[in-house]
Every structure is written in C-alpha cells, then in structure tokens.
Amino acid sequence: MNQHPFPPPSAALEARLADIRRRMQAACLAAGRAPAGCRLLAVSKTRGAAEIAALTALGVRDFGENYVAEAMPKIGALATGGGPAPAWHLIGPLQSNKTREVAGHFDWVHSLDRERIARRLNDQRPDHLPPLNVCLQVNIDGEDSKSGLAPEAVPELARVVLDLPRLRLRGLMTIPRPGQAGPGNAYERLALALQSLAGTIAGPDAAGPDTLSMGMSDDFELAIAHGATWVRIGTALFGPRNS
Ligand SMILES: *Cc1c(COP(=O)(O)O)cnc(C)c1O
Numbered sequence: 001m002n003q004h005p006f007p008p009p010s011a012a013l014e015a016r017l018a019d020i021r022r023r024m025q026a027a028c029l030a031a032g033r034a035p036a037g038c039r040l041l042a043v044s045k046t047r048g049a050a051e052i053a054a055l056t057a058l059g060v061r062d063f064g065e066n067y068v069a070e071a072m073p074k075i076g077a078l079a080t081g082g083g084p085a086p087a088w089h090l091i092g093p094l095q096s097n098k099t100r101e102v103a104g105h106f107d108w109v110h111s112l113d114r115e116r117i118a119r120r121l122n123d124q125r126p127d128h129l130p131p132l133n134v135c136l137q138v139n140i141d142g143e144d145s146k147s148g149l150a151p152e153a154v155p156e157l158a159r160v161v162l163d164l165p166r167l168r169l170r171g172l173m174t175i176p177r178p179g180q181a182g183p184g185n186a187y188e189r190l191a192l193a194l195q196s197l198a199g200t201i202a203g204p205d206a207a208g209p210d211t212l213s214m215g216m217s218d219d220f221e222l223a224i225a226h227g228a229t230w231v232r233i234g235t236a237l238f239g240p241r242n243s
Pocket residue numbers: 043045066091092175216217218232233234235236
C-alpha cells in the first residue's frame with residue numbers, strides 16, 4: 001500500500017510542470033545544447049510541504065528556498081513523508097546564525113558572497129555528508145539593492161572556497177535586473193565571468209566550476225540560451241505567490 005501521507009499532485013500543477021519541461025527542452029535544443037545540461041530548481045518559498053511532495057512524485061528532485069527558518073520544517077516533513085527525499089538549495093541571503101542549519105540540512109548554497117560565511121559552512125558541514133555545493137552570487141548589474149559580489153571580486157572568494165575541503169565550488173549565480181535582452185545582457189556576462197574564472201583557477205575537479213544558476217519564471221529561456229545549468233522557477237510552476 002502507498003504510505004505517502006501527502007495528496008497526489010493536482011492536474012494544474014502537473015500541466016504547469018509539463019509546460020516548463022517542454023519549454024526548457026525547446027530552449028536547450030534551440031541553443032544547440034543537450035537538454036540534460038539544464039536542470040529545474042523548483043523555488044518553493046511560501047509553498048507548503050504537500051505541494052513539494054506532489055512535485056517529488058512527478059520526478060522533481062531539487063527545491064530552492066530563500067529563508068532557512070521557513071525551509072527547516074519543510075525539510076523535516078519531506079524527510080519523514082515516505083516519498084523520495086529532495087535535494088535542498090538555499091538561494092536567499094545567509095546570516096551567520098543560520099549557517100549550522102544550512103551546513104547540516106542543505107545540499108547546495110547558491111547565494112554565497114562572504115568569506116566569513118564560507119568558513120562557517122566549511123567548519124559546520126557534518127563529516128557524514130558530502131562537501132556542500134556552492135555557487136558564488138554575483139551582483140551582475142551592480143545594483144545597490146542586491147546582494148552578491150562585484151564581478152571583479154569573484155576570483156578572490158573563489159580561491160578561499162577552493163581551499164575549504166568541506167565546500168565544493170560549483171559556479172556562479174545571479175539575480176539580474178528584470179527585462180534583460182539582447183547582446184551584452186546579464187546572462188551573457190555571467191557566462192563570461194564563469195569562463196574567466198574557470199580559466200584562472202585550478203579546481204580539484206577536472207572540469208572546474210561549470211554551474212550557471214540563472215533564469216527565473218519570466219526569462220528562463222534567455223538564460224538557457226546563454227548557458228544556464230540551473231533555472232530557478234517559482235511562479236510559473238506553482239502559480240502566483242500570495243505575499
Ligand atoms: C523567488 C526567487 C526565484 C523564483 O522567482 P519566480 O519569478 O517566481 O520564478 C528565483 N530565484 C531567487 C533567488 C528567488 O528569490
């Protein structure tokens with residue numbers, strides 16, 4: 001018998017997921033990329049454990065959360081819910097008093113932009129878990145309102161992370177100014193920043209950092225055209241958030 005305590009996915013959720021998968025695949029093929037090279041990160045902020053569980057039943061494995069305090073009860077509920085265990089990604093700003101929970105319960109941090117946080121995550125990552133995957137967040141449009149490193153500051157923090165054995169440097173993440181299009185757009189610039197990073201550091205992996213976390217509901221096809229390997233999608237998948 002099915003022990004899963006969560007209700008099955010709604011037809012609407014299933015249809016939105018199918019539509020996103022189809023659009024991701026089309027964008028990859030249009031860019032001459034293998035569809036497997038770009039993965040869906042379902043952004044589940046404000047969404048309950050039941051909706052997350054419904055998506056895991058449809059084969060979605062990766063979930064992005066912005067706030068540690070909001071994520072922890074969901075992580076607990078999904079771990080004991082009887083379905084497949086998700087991988088959890090932190091995509092929001094991280095304060096030092098929350099690093100222990102992140103080191104103990106998350107698989108990825110996309111929003112690393114400070115050495116102090118990197119060192120705490122490294123020190124607090126439990127030995128029984130693999131190294132924590134990290135992306136450095138880049139403030140690609142130089143906006144005052146956004147966190148993230150200036151592009152010039154990326155190599156310095158990257159070198160710090162490479163020396164921390166319990167962290168694994170995977171690549172770069174950005175939240176650009178909305179309305180990107182055309183030559184020189186933020187996604188193209190983040191891809192160039194990753195190329196130059198990969199060219200200047202010798203990572204422990206043969207491949208070096210190769211992750212580009214970029215693109216959201218409104219513009220993920222443009223991000224895929226420029227090499228996104230994770231697209232972070234909330235509203236197009238779950239529907240509008242009530243704030
Ligand atoms: C909320 C959020 C998303 C998802 O945004 P949508 O427009 O709902 O797809 C992606 N990335 C980050 C960092 C976010 O905070």
